[in-house]
Amino acid sequence: MPVPTLDVVTKAGPVNPERREPDNREPESRAAKKERTRQALLDTAMDLSADRGFAGISLREVAREAGIVPTAFYRHFASLEDVGVVLVEESMRMLRQMLRDARRNPSTKDAATSLGILVRQVHTHERQFRFLCRERYSGVSEVRRAIATEMRLFVSELTIDLSRIAGLESWSSDDLEMAADLIVSTMFSAVVELLDAGTA
Template identity: 45%
Template sequence: MGPVSSPSARPGAAADGLSRVERKELTRQSILAAALRLAETGGLSAVSLRQVAKDVGIVPTAFYRHFDSIEELGLALVDEAFVSLRAMLRDVRSADPTFKDIIDSSVRVLTEHVRAQRGHFLFIARERFAGPAAVRAAIRHEIELCERELATDLARLPGPDAWASEDLYVLANLIVGAVVSTAEELLVAEGRRSAEDAVADRARTQLRMMLVGALNWRSRP
């Protein structure tokens, strides 16, 4: 699934010459972008269907051609926030043979992705604790997927290859927790490059210290 279009997008803008399917997708992206904007102040729970429809410039009944509810719209935003990030981090782990390279590349990818998809990550940071129950559950599920995928990849690297699966998952949980915390710190940096660089440097150090200890760990027989 592609990223949400620019917040200025409207279904009527540049729609001439588009097919029916293309116009429908343009409207869907406009709805998602509107929801991100409207949720910035009071969260997704405070956003109404009518607000979104008015912001996009469609009648409320047209909303249901794309989403059954505001909650389903929120689930689509969660999906868009995580899918591309997980894919990029998988690529990093499959391409780099050393822990140092993986750490450096992962922090770089995360920093660039948070910068490019700031609205999505602000949404995730806010809704993972205060959002509707289904949205909170979806965010937890995506984070757990990240942990499981990382644990699988760690098992292929030298060092943890003889660990118990539970220990691999514990390490993956620690790493993903540090990554989530780093993403939230990057949001606080508010696009200031010097502050972002400081967060990234601290994240690299934290992950390296974590792995130095982990590589000396031995699972119980």
């Protein structure tokens, strides 16, 4: 014998409590879900490496904390070292964009303003700066090489910028590159001191 459903009567008419409103939300695409999982793996690896360094974390640990099984990890990255390299590339991309924006802004020509920008950026992107500074000289060799490669690209880009500054046209390419390397090294030293001092 069928069990009758109980209808609730409202001003708008009878309402069946078993009748669900249709979900009008668009289903997440496979590509969007894959990108979300990929980003979760990157964020998890960054967070876990904060205490132990990148060399101290494992693929299984990253996968578990990101909410996937270890075998699913390989749908997104070839290895854990590959995750570290991507973290380096994304962190350095952020840093290069910051300096490009600063160079386009006339108000950043004086040292005080430039230092203020650096302090704010270190505060805003502390995780990325800590990762770069920590892994630059220690840990996984693939990550160290990736940082060294990105630093060379950074120096090359800055060398081109310096060559366009009035008064430096007569400098040789070697001198410009040396100056750019000094600037980048000084900037990273300042970042390390800011992080160690807890300014960030």
